[in-house]
Amino acid sequence: MFVLQLGLIGLCVALLPLSYVWVKADDNKFRKLVWLTTFLTLDLIMFGGFTRLTDSGLGCPDWPGCYGTSSPFIAHAAITAAHQAMPSGPVSMVKAWIEMLHRYFAMAIGVLIIAQVVIAWTARWKRRPLHVSPWWPTGILLLICVQGAFGAWTVTMKLQPVIVTLHLLLGLALLGALGWLAARQTPIPVHEPAAARWLPAAVFGLALLVVQIALGGWVSTNYAVLACTDFPLCNGQWVPPMNFEHGFHLWRALGMTGDGEVISQDALVAIHWTHRTFAVVVVLYMLWLALKLRRFESLRTPANGVLLLIVIQFLTGLSNIVLQWPLPIAVAHNGGAAILILLLVMLNFRLSSSRPGRALLPARDVVSA
Structure with a gap:
């Protein structure tokens, strides 16, 4: 049940940028969506760095939820007990919120990439020119799934350095892939x-x-x-x-x-x-x-x-x-x-x-x- 709740939270977070793309007066909404997703992925990487630098990576020591719930609000009792047992440990209410906000943000990026996949394949089926293969956003979707797996292992393997470093590099690979797709949608001036x-x-x-x-x-x-x-x-x-x-x-x-x-x-x-x-x-x-x-x-x-x-x-x-x-x-x-x-x-x-x-x-x- 809490996994479904997490999915709904990610969808709700993604609705704001999706709504912005939809109402924006732009002749190419796919391009707008790709550029916005690229920008938000950059923000996510920076927030991931903030999460690591504030020692919040284990603020919720399970995955994908927080003590088996969808929100630190619901897990308040478990978080408080863990913090009282080890005041200098990795768990606190602030760190739990930082970690879960990072996860909500990541799920929203996933929703935006799914939207790109749907648009690209719809364009292929309806024979509308998009000037990009739908396999490109599909590959990006697979990449974010792998990135999510490493995010889970980052938590379950207790911040093992090689896993955390690979998680960072995969995030940058995702940013680079989105950047390439965004550039592909933007005419070169000369x-x-x-x-x-x-x-x-x-x-x-x-x-x-x-x-x-x-x-x-x-x-x-x-x-x-x-x-x-x-x-x-x-x-x-x-x-x-x-x-x-x-x-x-x-x-x-x-x-x-x-x-x-x-x-x-x-x-x-x-x-x-x-x-x-x-x-x-x-x-x-x-x-x-x-x-x-x-x-x-x-x-x-x-x-x-x-x-x-x-x-x-x-x-x-x-x-x-x-x-x-x-x-x-x-x-x-x-x-x-x-x-x-x-x-x-x-x-x-x-x-x-x-x-x-x-x-x-x-x-x-x-x-x-």
């Missing part, structure tokens, strides 16, 4: 075939960024942000004592080594130092790539966005160390990484579409205003 030769460089840049975000997720999920408390040195040294074997042993419990012992400070330093060092490579490459790509009119806006976000990421990352990991800056750092993924996806799409014979037609509406 077709510049000369830009296509930069596609391999942009693909490589996206790969570098994904690796760096994975390293950042590993830092966050292992709570290694403050393993180095100074900059540019790490604990007063360029190369401090580190334990890479324990730091990068993937299958282990939070705060433990693969052998079941408490993880050492040297292992946490290895995690932090690797992320920090690889960031230098990524920043330099991204700056070079963005400066090259901004010479093309069709790429100038996303390339400028990359330049801006690289600076912001550097400043927020440095502030996390110097200011001892303040919550707003930590959330902003997570959000900046997600926006960078979206910008790199847009750049790769436009470069791919710049190749001869790949000019895109404006997408036409499938749902009348």
Whole structure:
């Protein structure tokens, strides 16, 4: 019964953006829906970072509900008892609400993607041009189902770092897939075939960024942000004592080594130092790539966005160390990484579409205003 209640809550949350798309005066409601879903997915990723950074991931230690109910209101007695038994533990009423709001939001995103699937297949059956295969939103729906499974394992496996990191990466993959679909629905302002030769460089840049975000997720999920408390040195040294074997042993419990012992400070330093060092490579490459790509009119806006976000990421990352990991800056750092993924996806799409014979037609509406 409570699963049905959860579904209804997710549907009710999704009705607001769906209503906005329906009443908005736009010639292409499918495009509007895709862009809105992309924006809300970015918000969901940032809220997921907020959930993790406030230690609310186990605010409701079961899944998909909260102590077998659909709301912390109903589970009030169980939450209060757990908090009284362990006041410094992971369960409190505030943390339970943060966790459940994250789940409600995720379910609403699922409803919006289901709506995309229905529209796309309806357009195929009625032979209305949508300029995108219905298998694309269907694949995105499958991806969010996998993402939901990892969300469940995040809770049931007690925030195991590799599961939480994969949950983050799948969320970014979902954002990238939605961004690609949104770009597919938006005509490119100028077709510049000369830009296509930069596609391999942009693909490589996206790969570098994904690796760096994975390293950042590993830092966050292992709570290694403050393993180095100074900059540019790490604990007063360029190369401090580190334990890479324990730091990068993937299958282990939070705060433990693969052998079941408490993880050492040297292992946490290895995690932090690797992320920090690889960031230098990524920043330099991204700056070079963005400066090259901004010479093309069709790429100038996303390339400028990359330049801006690289600076912001550097400043927020440095502030996390110097200011001892303040919550707003930590959330902003997570959000900046997600926006960078979206910008790199847009750049790769436009470069791919710049190749001869790949000019895109404006997408036409499938749902009348």
